[in-house]
Amino acid sequence: MKKILVTGATGQLGSELSVLSTSYSQYEWIFADRTKATLDNLELLQFQLNEISPDIIFNCGAYTAVDKAENEKELAFTVNCEAVKLIAKYSKENNVHLLHVSTDYVFDGTSSVALDEEAETNPVNVYGESKLAGENCCIKECPNSIIIRTSWVYSKFGNNFVKTMQRLMQERDEINVVNDQVGSPTYAADLAQAMVNILESSKWIPGIYNYSNEGEISWYEFALSIKEFGAYNCRVGGIPSASYPTPAKRPSFSLLNKEKIKTLYNLDVPNYKESLKKMFV
Template sequence: MKKILVTGANGQLGSELGVLASKYPSYDWIFADRTQITLDNLEVLKLQLNEFQPDVIFNCGAYTAVDKAETETELAFTINHLAIELIAKYTSEKNAKLIHISTDYVFDGTSSIALDEEAETNPINVYGASKRAGEIACLNKNPNAIVIRTSWVYSKFGNNFVKTMQRLMQERDSISVVNDQIGSPTYAADLAQAMIDILQSPQWIPGIYNYSNEGEISWYEFALAIKEFGRYNCNVGGIPSSSYPTPAKRPEFSLLDKKKIKAIYNLEIPDYKESLKEMFV
């Protein structure tokens, strides 16, 4: 029985994999939280990996506090770069499979067309830089690994944009949401299923892949869809990013091109509205 180790088990993606695991009893699932897989302490991490001895690692653990990363640079790089370097080295030496999750924040946002896996990276914040360093280290240490870049992740679990909007729309008469950052949301349940589908595929083709739901929208348009499905009475207005300054800059355009993952793994990716509706059911 193959042993799958899921890091970041209490995060959005780890939690969604936890929901799906019961459908795949042929695997021995290990869901490791930050105490069982300690990404910020490399010596401890090394011992933990040797203890678990997984055949597959789904690396969903990450430092994701985008604004805090601007001041917690060392911690962000330890978790997002050095820890994945160690995990990649371990999986390479043990001939274990690795799927590592990355982000659209490796891009600078200056593109006007959907970004494919060959598009030039140029992170504009510490979080993005740490994740890009992790991608490079991952494939350097384990050329047989798969890296999946995703964007705007949300779920019934954890903290995310959808849950924040749900709360604010019930608390307030009106809210403002940035309308000049373009991309596509990712329902973590869809990405979790895609990871399992890739693992079960007859072929394993390493490298970088993009995955998000279909659609090209702004955060403002995403908020309008949340309002629609939640039937909230709150008034939602659009504002430019300049009216909502944050410590970390965000890419203005980070729409991911999904042709590669759809072609190689024959994945059907739902439209963002279909998946958002699922969360409201």
């Protein structure tokens, strides 16, 4: 029985994989939180990998506090780059299939067309820099790895935009949401299924892939959909990013082109509204 190690087990994606794992009992699933796969302690992480001895690694663990990363650059790079380098090196040396999860934040947001895997990277914040460095280490140390870039992840687990909006829309009469950042949300359950489908397919094709739900929207439009499905009475207004300053700059356009993953792995990617509705059921 092949053993799958999932890092970041208590995060949104790790939690959705945990739910999904019950349908794939032909694998031995090891769900490792930060105590079992300690991404900020490389010496300990090396020991943990040797102890677990996985056949497949889904590296879902990451430093994701985008604003805090501006002041915690060293920690962000340790988790998002150095730990990835170590995992990739281990994977190469032990013939492990590594699937590493990355982000749309490797882009600068200046594009006006959906970004494919060959689009030029140019992160505008420390988090994006650390994730891009991790991608580069992953490819260099383990050329056989698969990297999936995703965006705007949400789930019924953990903290995310959808849950924040649900809370605010019940607490307040009116909220404002930025309307000049464009992309597409990703329901973590859909991404988890896509990862397992890749594993279950008869082919392992290394390289970078994009995955998010279909649809081109702003955060404001996303909030309107949340209001619709939740039947909230809260008024939702759209504001420019300049009216909502944050320590870390965000890319203003990061819509991902999913043609590569859809074609090579015959994946059906749901529209964002279809997936968002599932969270409300």
